[in-house]
């Protein structure tokens with residue numbers, strides 16, 4: 001029987017740029033394929049088929065790169081069934097230092113409970129805000145009673161309409177009481193000072209972030 005494989009767009013070592021782990025050196029495993037069709041997708045190249053690698057080969061490469069943190073990302077990583085055993089094996093080795101970043105259209109319910117899940121909430125400017133999976137919001141809300149919160153939400157705002165959408169959602173659901181909500185600007189589309197002022201004016205209980213890697217390196221560069 002052949003060893004199951006995952007289709008990998010790239011594996012690289014960089015600085016984690018967008019989450020409560022921003023700033024840490026991190027090895028990224030980018031799975032190929034997505035199909036959600038967000039407007040302004042900054043990793044459209046991950047739509048193309050990549051290289052087939054089995055889990056042992058992936059882990060070997062992650063070990064070689066030597067970062068303290070590992071992130072599975074995409075594309076949409078939850079589209080490939082073998083991502084689940086990959087998460088399990090990574091957690092067995094890197095314990096709580098494994099992150100999963102997902103576009104938020106698929107539920108994270110089946111992901112290894114030890115994985116720190118970063119879920120995108122797509123606002124209107126992406127053209128796909130109606131595809132945010134409500135189960136992910138329900139799972140995030142359930143964390144209210146738990147000290148160990150392993151789901152965080154990320155909202156990338158491109159304009160005032162996105163911000164108002166996010167504000168309404170967060171206020172209505174009470175999500176900021178249940179999980180960390182990271183809110184940032186879409187690079188080059190909104191001045192960070194505008195978002196900062198809106199958050200402060202509204203006393204919004206979110207954590208502002210910038211896409212760190214886009215300030216460190218050329219914003220169009222791959223593999224960072």
Ligand code: SF4
Pocket residue numbers: 034035036037038040041042043044046074075076102103
């Ligand atoms: S979910 Fe991510 S990778 Fe997929 S289209 Fe949207 S931004 Fe691009």
